[in-house]
Amino acid sequence: MAVLVKVMKRPVKETSYLRATLKGMALTFSHLFRPKVTMQYPEQKATDDWTLSSRWRGTHRMLTDEQGRAKCVACGLCPQICPANCIKLVPGEDEEGHRYPLIYEIDEFRCVFCGYCQEVCPEEAIHVGVHYENSEYARDRFVYDLERLCAQTHPVSTLWDPADPKGE
């Protein structure tokens, strides 16, 4: 039994692929004359109309005083507030009787980058940073000790917009 196939008759104008191809090519080539939007990472890390937000919360940085010592006084608030429990702190006392951290380590793998440590710090010592490139050759390198935290140079997060501190 023969199968009946109904063949639609359509005008050549519609069935020709040539027209559709040219249309597509026209769109493609029109992009040559539009402004470029691709950022050339890693050569380029910011464009005129796009940079990392100043409120970005990335890997930490410890600020230092004029003598290059960490500003941290080992008060213990950041390990207390940390929801990921990634800060290890052992307080000690230096020769002048100042309290300072003997051990201060942040496990950046555990960290959830909430920024609470920066928010709670009474000495404005520990900060989350505007920084996102963190590759390493070994996993244990992600536990940042005090020396490493002090050596970081990236800008620190502002956490909130200074012009609108109560805003979202």
Next chain:
Amino acid sequence: MPDELVSLTIDDVQVSVPKGTLLIEAAKQAGVLVPHYCYHPGLPVAGVCRMCLVDVEKQPKLSIACATQVADGMVVRTQSDQAKKARQSVLEFLLINHPLDCPICDQAGECELQDFVFQEGRAGTRYTEYSKRFNPVEDFGPDVLYVPNRCILCTRCVRFMEDVAKEPVLNVSERGDRAFIGIHPESRLDHPWAGNVVDLCPVGSLLSKDFLHKARAWELDKTASICTGCSQGCNVTLDTREDVVVRVRPRPNLDVNRYFMCDHGRAHYRWMNRGDRIEAPLIRHGGELRATDWDEALDRSREILKGARGAAVALVSPRASTEALFLARRALAAFEWTGAFQVVVGDEAPLAGVPNLALRAERAPNGKGAELLGYTRAYAAAVTAAQSAAVVLVLDDPDAVVKTDGALIYLGTVLPPVAREAAVALPIANVAEEEGTFVNRDGRVQRYFQAKPAPGMARPGWWALGELLPEAERPASAADAFTQLAAAEPAFAGLSYGQLGFAGARTTRGAGAGAGVPA
């Protein structure tokens, strides 16, 4: 004669208190804590801090609750606008000079200035032009540092040394805003009870060198316990941080130590954190001790007890719990029994201002308990008797030196030379790791609670000894062991864990011994 009661109203709560009660104490009964600094129930009233101002109806000015006695029909409002404003001003004045160094202050988290400013202080200061004072930290004594900047001059420390310790080496030097706590130039704060000034200090001005920078107040877990320093049996709180005891502080008990404890007891906690503990039961195989599990070690111990006949000697530590001492005797019930303990003796150091409170010469927290259970002080005789005894049981007595022909069962926290001679060595928990009771020198039975886990397989002494009994008699808990003890010993008759609570209670036989104890 019962005291005459007066009724008054404090913050709309009606209370009846004995005549002569101070308003601040009556307010506590009404459930109101009036903020205060200079007042302390264990010290004479000074009325210098002006913090406890409250509004008493029909009195023209505010009164200080710490120096006002209650009167019948008094109507007191602690939260009236006037009282609140006055207290807020006092706090503001205190904060003119007080440094805001809470992040580095050891008192942060348990500081009364922090608490009360947070509770009812102003959010900001109006004295922005005024520069804070700066004076160097002073070394007052063996365990006390004085940070003058933080001092709010409540004079609790001065009054403690003068009226309680009766060694007035502290005073308030200078006047006005230059005032500070001064120490006699030729003295040091080295009284055996001087450490109490650190607890009394409401702010972080007097600090313990031992505890300095060690932990933050909010990291500490607190457990009610009994001091093991001597036979006085002071009630204490063990502060632990991550299962390490970091500090011992007095726990108020008006019948024993009031609000105080001595420096010996305060420093006597490091042994609780010892690392060189026995962590598994050991049994003798040939010439050496070998680690095993509890089942095998207990089976071996039961075999020893079952197989032997004749005399048994128990050499015990006066630091063992009453439960363990009782069960040690019970486990040897089938033998001709001798029990003895030895007591380390040191200097006695009384606290002059409190009757019947001293660091006792006998450094034995449970010596009385051992005596009540039939253990004697004839230690040398017991050691001699041990030579020919069938079974010798050593309960956490690391200084024991025993030669015996019989079998030696050792229960202890560490492995001293005597344990190396043992047929079985069982690891037990120390005072911070188990629940139990001590009987102090006045015959007061007091409970202590578990503050941290025991290392490895170590179990409480009452459990290990209870397992040596026939199966039906084994206690299921420390409370169960104490119930057995109370049923068997007339001196402990009628007592139970529930009844002892946190304050403890007298044994019936010991009741006459401690005459002169303040009620």
